[in-house]
Amino acid sequence: MTNTTKAEPRLLSGDELQAQAHTFFQDSTIWVQNHWLNILVATGIAVAVFFALHAIKAWGSRLCRKGEGTASWYSILGRAVSKTGNFFILMASIRLVSGYAGPPPMVETTIEFLFTIAAVFQAAIWLRELIFGAIEHRTSTDDYHGSGLASALGIIRLLITVVLFAIALVMVLGNLGVNVTGLIAGLGVGGIAIGLAAQGIFANLFAALTILFDRPFRVGDKIRFDGNSGTVQAIGLMSTRIRSFIGEELVISNKQLLDKLLENLTLRHHTRTKLPIGVAYETPVEKLEALPGMIKTIIEEAGGTLSRASYEGFGASSIDFVIEFDVPGDDVPHAQAVRDKLMLGIVRKFAAEGIRIPYPTQTTFTAAPDGRIVMPYPDASKPALPAENKAAGSV
Known part of the structure; x- marks a missing residue:
């Protein structure tokens, strides 16, 4: 049984590098002497491809100017295309025609090596620009104008750039034959350690991105959460600032805010108000039947819609009546003003119709020392006592 060991990569010495350079130069000279016509044709095609790719890059710049800033997908796509590097264009042109020229293996390997580096990093640049464009497309609207989240995009761009170029570097090293298993494991362990140490920061960061893309609320919206309500002042990378309706500023982390039940009052179609009222039992049935129509007319005159x-x-002192009405929009003070008009209108209408709104009454029964009930009102079957007797009896 024989043991085979894999040769570990080692650095080349100066003499070995000089020998390889000499071999590369010698093979290139022989290749040029034997394939000069193919090389000329391939060079002409490469130049044409080079200028064609530059024309596409210029078209991307014009497309970027065609869109309305970063708010247009035209500008996003155009900006990504305009970020195409000259080194990538050069290597792409050479790589497309290298097979026709028939270069020696060392030259072909060099071309593939340089093209791989250019292609991987160029793909990272394109992807970065598309992601940036998608984020700016959201934050450039009037809803996020002047918000803290829009101003914090520099940190998000930095994180995205580091991640994309780290992935590109690992891919390049892997294509070059370097064992990147240890590097990936180290990055994974380091990422886990950083994630555990800064899990609160990353949780709020992803919550900010959720607010950015899902839009449960926007700057200027009136929201209610966990018994608090107010107007959103700023959406930051870590927290959201809300100006409450009673004046103070509320600051809450983005993660905690999204974990709660949110009510977006700005998106409310109408404001519904409930108003109970009592009508005296002595009210004639005809007027009780006409009461809903009276209420509807009063509500419409006040500016609301009867629901x-x-x-x-049957209550203890009255026949209970319930009114529910809607006021269009989300303006709560206006809805309160409509309710005030409705209450005053009901008082006027009831006074005109002779309908009484009773106040709660209570009758108390007491007992004499001998256990007899003392009635709270005089007995009609007995004659009334003279005033002096009543006074004497009360003493």
Whole structure:
């Protein structure tokens, strides 16, 4: 049984590098002497491809100017194309025609090596520009104008750039034959350690991106959460600032805010108000039947829309009546003003119709020392006592 060991890569000495350079120069000279016509044709095609790719790059610049800033997908695509590097264009032109020229293996390997580096990093640049464009497409709207989240894009760009170019570097090293297993493992362990140490920061960062793309609320929206309500002032990378309706500024982390039940009051189609009222039992049935129509007319005159006007039940002192009405829009003070008009209108209408709104009453029964009930009102079957007797009896 024989043991085979894999040769470890080692650095070449100066003499070995000089020998390889001499071999490369000698093979190139022989190749040029034997294939000069193919080389000339390939060079002409490469020059044409080079200028064609430059024309595409210039078209990308014009497409970028055609769009309306970063808010247009035309400008995003054009900006990505315009970021094409000259080194990539050169190596792409040479790589496309290298097979026709028939270069020696060492020259072919060199071309593939340089083209791989150019292609991988160029792909990272294109992807970075598309991601940046997608983010700026969201933050460039009026909803995020002046928000802290839009101004924090520099940090997001830095993180995206580091991740993309780290992946590109690993891919290049892998294509060059370098064992990147240890490097990937080290990056993974380091990433886990950093993630555990800064999990709160990353949680708020991803929550900020969720707010950015999902848009549960925007700057200027009125929201309610966890018993608090106010107007969104700024959406930052770590927290959101809200100006409450009673004046103070509320600061809450993005993750905690998204974990709560959010009510976007700005998106509310209408404001519904419930108003209970009691009607005296002595009210004639005809007027009780006409009561919903009266309420509807009063609500429409006040600027609202009737949703419900019906009897709720028999209360202790009155027949309970419930009114529910809607006011278009999300302006709560306006809805309160409509409610005030409705209440005053009901008072006027009830006074005109002779409908009484009773106040709660309570009758108390007491007992004398001998256990007899003392009635709270005089007994009609007995004659009334003279005033002096009443006074004497009360003493």
